[in-house]
Amino acid sequence: MKSSRTTPILSAALITAAFLCVVAGSASAHSRSDGGSHAGLNIPEISHGEMAVMSDYRSGIIDLASRAVDTNEPFRRVLNYAEIQYSYCLWGRMPGSVTDEQSPFNECAHAYLAAAKAVLLSMREMPRERAAADEIISAVDADMVRRGLALITCRFSGEAFNTADIVKPRWSGIPFHAASMASMTGLASLFGLGVFALRRFSRPKAQSSE
Numbered sequence: 040m041k042s043s044r045t046t047p048i049l050s051a052a053l054i055t056a057a058f059l060c061v062v063a064g065s066a067s068a069h070s071r072s073d074g075g076s077h078a079g080l081n082i083p084e085i086s087h088g089e090m091a092v093m094s095d096y097r098s099g100i101i102d103l104a105s106r107a108v109d110t111n112e113p114f115r116r117v118l119n120y121a122e123i124q125y126s127y128c129l130w131g132r133m134p135g136s137v138t139d140e141q142s143p144f145n146e147c148a149h150a151y152l153a154a155a156k157a158v159l160l161s162m163r164e165m166p167r168e169r170a171a172a173d174e175i176i177s178a179v180d181a182d183m184v185r186r187g188l189a190l191i192t193c194r195f196s197g198e199a200f201n202t203a204d205i206v207k208p209r210w211s212g213i214p215f216h217a218a219s220m221a222s223m224t225g226l227a228s229l230f231g232l233g234v235f236a237l238r239r240f241s242r243p244k245a246q247s248s249e
Contacts, residue, residue: 120154
C-alpha cells in the first residue's frame, strides 16, 4: 500500500499538469487581443532601457495620476489602460518580464510601462500635478544617465500601443522560457498543496469507538 505522504506531491503534480494544459491551449492565441480595432488612443513607444527605470517609478506615477484633479477623458483612458494592461501582465510579478527581451511577458510589460510614461508626461501640463511629475521625470532622467540605459533597445522598443488593443503575454512561449516556466510551475504546485491542505483540514474527524 502506498504511503499517504505522496498524496500532496501527486496533487501538486496533477494541478501543475492541468495548468500547463491550459497554457498549451492558449498557444495559438496572438499576443495582441484578436481583432483590435485601434480606434482608441495612441501611446508612444518606450525603449528597453527606459523600461528598467520606469518600472521602479510605476507605482508612484499611477498613485499620483489616480489622485490628479485636472484630468480629461484622454488622460483617464490612458491611465485606465495602464492599470488594465498591468493586470494582464500579472502585475509585473513574472521574473524577467521587464529586463529579458525573450520573456513571454516582455511585450506586455512594454505596453503598461509605455502607458505609465504617457500618463507621467501628460501630468506636466496639469497645474496641480506638474511639480510632482517634474520631480519624477528628473529622477527618471538621472537614473537613465547613471545606469547608462538610454541607448539600450530591443525588438519591442519601436512598438507603439493603442488603448483599444490589449497586449497579452505570449502564453505559448512559457515552456521555452526557463524563468517563466519555473515560476508558473511553482505557483501551480503551491496551489495544489493549498487545495490538499484545505481538503485535509476540512474533513470531519472520525469519532473513536469506546
